[in-house]
Each structure stands twice: as C-alpha cells, then as structure tokens.
Amino acid sequence: DELHPADLAAAYEALPADPAAVLLGFLEDDVLAAVLTQLPLVDAEEILLGLPDDRLARVLDGIPDDILVDVLQEMPGSQRGHAFHLLSESRRRAARELLKFPDDSAGGRMTTAFASVREDMSVRQAVDSLRGIADETELLARIYVTDHEGLLLGKVRLRDLTFSDPSTLIEELNDRDTRAVLTSADQEKAMRMIMKYDMLAMPVLDEDGRLMGVITHDDALDIQQEESTEDMELQSGISGEITDETYLNTSVLRQVRRRFGWIISLAFLGLISGTVIYSYQNQLNTIFALTVYMPMIVAAGGNTGGQAATMVVRAMSVGELEAGAVLRVAWKELRIGLIVGGLVAVAMVVQIFLLRPAFITLSPPVVAQFALTVGLALLCQITASTLIGAILPLGARAVRLDPAVIAAPAITTIVDATGLLIYLNLARAILPI
C-alpha cells in the first residue's frame, strides 16, 4: 500500500535527524516534492538546501507554485537566487509574479494551477483542451470560463461536460457565477466567502477582472486554522506573525520574543494598581479585612471582562458584528453583567454573614456595612468589567486595530485598577474609616 505524503511528512517529523535523512533518500523526486508541501516551511527549506543541484531542480519543479513561493520566501537571499536559477523559465516568471503579493493576501495564497476553457468552445473542444492537464490541475471539479483576454465569465462543472452532448457550446453551460476576490483582498475574506457559499474554490482576479488563480477548499481550512490560532494567541497577549512552525519546533527565544512584550508592558501598567492601593493605605490598615477580599473582587472583574471580550472577539471574527452593533452589544452585556454581578454579590454577602470568617473581627453593625461594601463592589466591578471587556474590542476595530489585540490580560490589568478604585471608594463612603 502506498503511503500518503502527509503520513510520510508526519513520519519525518517524528524521526530523529539521521533516520529522517535516510528516509528522504528513498523517496522518488515527485514524492519528495509532495512530502515537502506537507512539512513546516523551515523543515522544507532545510531539506531543499541539502539536496544536490540536479535533484533540487527536479524537486522544485514538482512543488505547487503557492507552496514554492512560500519556500522561496523562507530562504536566505543568496540561496533564493540559486533556487530561482534552477527553475524553468515559465515557473520562474510565475513565481516572480506571486512573490509580489503579501503572504496573507488572496494573491499570496492562491495557486495558478486552475483549469479554464473559453466560452466559444464546444464541449468536445473543452474536454480535449482539459485532457492534457487532467492530471496536473489540482481541482478539475471547477472549470472556469474566461474570454480571450482572460476575464472571468463564470464556470462549468466537469459533470456538465461529461453528461452533455459534445457539440454543446460552453456558453450554454456557463453558470455565469463571477463571485471572486481581488488579489489584494485579505485571505480571511476569501476563506469567509468559501465558507458562506460552500465553494470548492474561490477565483482570484486582478484589478481588471482577469482570472489570476484560485484559492481551494483545503486552503480555506488552513486559513481558518491560522486565523483562529492568531485570535487565541493575541487574546492571551502573544504577539507576532503566525507561521506554520509547530509549538515544539519553535525555539525558546522565539517564544520569549512573542510573549515578552505584553508581559513587561502589563507589569508596568500593574504598578498603577499598586499606586491605587498606596493612596488608600490608611483605610486598609484600619480595616484589614478589606485587604482580604481585595484579590477576589479584583479577579472577578478580570474573569467576567475576559469572558465578554472572548464572546465579542469571536462574534466579530466569524463575521457577525457589524460596525453599528455597539449599542446592541452594550445593552446585552450590561444586563448580563448586572445579573452575574448581582448573583455573585448575594453569594458573597451570605458567605460573610453565615460563615463569619475569623478574620472579620468587626462589631455586628460594621459587619453589615462591610458586607454591603463587598456586595456593592462586586456588583459594580463585574458590571463595569463586563461592559469594558465587550466594548474595548469594538473600539479597537473602530480605530482599525485587530479586536483581539485588546487581549484578555490587558483588560484584566485595566479592570484590576478600576476594581480597586470602586472597592476602596465604596469602603470610604460606607465604612466608618
């Protein structure tokens, strides 16, 4: 039984360096090319740079052009030039063309290997023209119809060609569906459209409407995985571009670079909370029980704010919330915050009265005031944090930042300080200090 290139790639990654190199030596050139397209780019590059020139030329020739371009981009300049030199003239031109587009644009993501026929062909002519490329083209299930200048006019299905009279004109079978994205569009837009319309592939056009390439359904899965990984990482304050490097293969220093920025910024921002505490030093020293409930109240805000932010960021990234949704979101989260805050407040007030923790060495009327302070602080803190967590991502988008950039830790740090202000001001107003 033959192994799928994806299985060979997984085996390569699982093996130690030496046996892996031996494994590669056994593979045919075209199988090796297929395996390389399944490996993380850094690994693919390393393998390519280790091949002798004649084999390198043959293997490069077998790599689909969208992956080829990614690999070339990964290479250091001098070696990229050398690899370019080994490509055939037509592939070199195609690669140069694709290298112009940013990585995460539709143009940077598309493959130029698609099938097309002209509107004035008969079915017989179309089938003949496709016969030659039947094995090369990634996706013959969608065959695009273009005019003499390459403008997209629609598509025909292979089944229409198979089941139609050979003399039928392509024009009659053309579905005239010209849904497409521009090369400059964000890859996420292409993915969302593929998903919305259940498409097999999305045509990519240049500014003049000429068909330049396609993004296929399997690319859509990769794009969606990349985008949701990026969202998740941004939301926990991990920055920088997502590559296809796996977690275990990413170096410690690269991980540190991606994580350190937010951590150090938030540490300095966290000193604001310290300053708030400092300015209420006298109250805290007078009624030490206030300090005891401080971490819980502060954290409840961070947790509810983080939940609201996640809900809103996710709704935005699956394309739900339009710009006008701010008021609807705010109204919804205000009610959620009040209910959650109210319930937690009641639970804590009951806890204070029933359990009378040992550290509350206060006289009965002051215990009541203390419980009121904790309860009100929880209600206000949770409501405010829920609103802040929901609104900040919408605000970020309004100023053209990725909503997920207002990461949950940033929201936590912000509501840490506001929570302390709420709590300690309520204490000053309610308690005899």
Next chain:
Amino acid sequence: DELHPADLAAAYEALPADPAAVLLGFLEDDVLAAVLTQLPLVDAEEILLGLPDDRLARVLDGIPDDILVDVLQEMPGSQRGHAFHLLSESRRRAARELLKFPDDSAGGRMTTAFASVREDMSVRQAVDSLRGIADETELLARIYVTDHEGLLLGKVRLRDLTFSDPSTLIEELNDRDTRAVLTSADQEKAMRMIMKYDMLAMPVLDEDGRLMGVITHDDALDIQQEESTEDMELQSGISGEITDETYLNTSVLRQVRRRFGWIISLAFLGLISGTVIYSYQNQLNTIFALTVYMPMIVAAGGNTGGQAATMVVRAMSVGELEAGAVLRVAWKELRIGLIVGGLVAVAMVVQIFLLRPAFITLSPPVVAQFALTVGLALLCQITASTLIGAILPLGARAVRLDPAVIAAPAITTIVDATGLLIYLNLARAILPI
C-alpha cells in the same frame, strides 16, 4: 441575477420580523429549503413551524438530510412527530437512521447523499447510473466504489470516467483508497483527516465497513469553526455546548447560564488568596510597600500562565502534542519562564532603584532587600506560573477532560494564591520583619 441562498439567509436575518416573513412568501419551495439550510437552526425551525402542511411537506423534502435531522432534533416532540409524518417513507427511514448518532459524531454530521458505483461496472454503466443523480448529489467530484454489500473499496474520479474509454472496468480506475472514519468517530477526527489529506470528502463507515455517508469539505470548515469557538470560550471559562446560534441571537439568560458557573466558583476560590494575605497581615502592615507591588507580581503570574496554557491548548487541539510530550513541554516552558521572569525581574529592580517611588519610605539597605524580594518573587512566580499553565492542560487530558477546561481564569486564580505565598514568604525570609 439570481441571489445565492446564503445571501437570502443573510437578508432574512438582517430584516425585522414582518418584512422577513414577506420575503419568505416570495420564495419558491426549493429556494426556501436552500435558504433554511443557511439559517441558524432556531430560525429555520420557527419558519418551518409557521408553514401550512402542504408547503411544509415540499420544503422538508428539499432540505438535505444532515440538516433535516438537525432541524428535527431542534423541534419539540409533538411537532417533530408531525413533521416526520409529512416526509416520504424513504426519507423518514433515512432520518430515523441518522437521528441515532450523537450530534458531534461523524454519523451525526454526515450526509447520505453521495455517489457510488460498483467495481464490476464498466465506465459506460457507471456514467449511466450517475446521470440520474447528477443534479441531486452534493458532490460528484468523489465517486465511491463499493461491492455488492456496500463495503467501501475505494473511489474513482469523475475525470477518470470522463477521459477513459467507456468499456474500461471501474475496477481498473479504482484508487483503492479506503481511508474513512466510523460513524461513532468524533466529528473533529473527520475534520482533522480531511485537513491532513486535503480531501474533498471523508467516507463514513459502519462497524462492518459499509459506506453509510460522507462528510464534505464544507462541513469540515463548519466543524473547525465550532471547535475553535468552543476552545476559545472554554479557555475564558464559558461552558456549555456550542450551538449555531449567533451571539446577538442568544438570550441574556442563556449567556448568564454559560458564564456564571466559573465566575462564582472562581470567586470562592479567590478567597484563598485573601486567606493567604490575612495570615501575613503583620508583615504587610510593617512594610506597606509590599502591598503596593502585590497586584503586579500576582498578575504577572496570571498573564504568563495564561500564555503558556493557550500555546499548549492550541498545540493539542491542532493535533500536535502526543501523550508523551509532557517532559518536552515542561523543559521548554521552564526555560521560557526563566528568561521572561528574569527579564521582568531585572526591569522591576531597576525601576525600584532608579525611580525610588515615593511610597518606598525605607532606609537604603532595606530598599536593596526590598528590591531583591520583588525581583526574586517575580522570577519564581513567572517561572512557576508558566510551568503550571503548560502542565495543567496536559494533566486535564490525562484524566480525559478537554484541555481547554483548565481555563485561563482558573489558572490565574491558582497562581494568584501561589504567587502571594512565594512573595510573602520571600519577604519574611529577606526583609527585617
């Protein structure tokens, strides 16, 4: 120009109730059926329950069986019986069959509308047998080869039928690829395989190897989106099943139910931090500056722990980390934690010496001891939190819990308490208190 059902569905959702009902009145039965498959289930159910019986029968007939089953499941019992009654005998049987499988299993996700031919057919016979279903079958690009008992033997491509001699036997064209999942498999497994092998569709077999249905590439996109939404929500402590309800359409009370559980549990857990603070009351009252740096040190642990948890949860859910990876993960995160912690510690020590914040009213030697306390506490807290954040999700999986269940807020609450213990014990050891 014709509108795509997905666009009609979007228009319906954007319209207020009355004009939306008018819009539906204008649609042909089959168009309405197509629109319903694009709407959230609750909306689809509401529309169906409002139709007169004759139209309901025709519309139900036009809905693909995987969606039909979802809609039936959504209906209250009595109305489900009524809808069942309106189905044709064969569809009723198919729906009953599909209803047996859990929602998130491959069987619950598959469609039974697939094309198949037998191995002993000629290409001509195969094409003739497919002609009748060419317009009904969702995906003719993959045609499965089965034997007389329905056992999966492989697949042929439409292009092979199109470009082969009509007398060729299917047996010769069969690729003998029998990669498939069982009806009982998790939907995520089917999605991961579709993604790994770039498949158009994944065959779903019963225990005996009979082909029961297929999961198509567009289902894979939906599954991936559901799974990553679930991960993100779990990670911020939002529980409960993901439905296809949108954020704005979910009621406030349902949102509260999904968010409240963690918040109240974490609030009580947060009292542990309060208890820790209480037991160090004397130290804190003696050197109040300790309290000022407390929020920053505690939060730095929560942030770094959350980052590590996100990295590990994501790596697990894209299928990277095997059970044996614990030691490699721990070793990697230990180094990351030491570096990040060391850098933050140095920055804060420098800050204490250079800026000499007004609230540090300590004698110069005690300032040095104080800076040492803060620096060491940051290094230990960040390193410990990074390790805890990375290991807990792996531990959760070891006891068969979803790794994302050890949500970032839970990790934050845990490292809040450990951070206070680290900080205040270091203070007691180093400072003259």
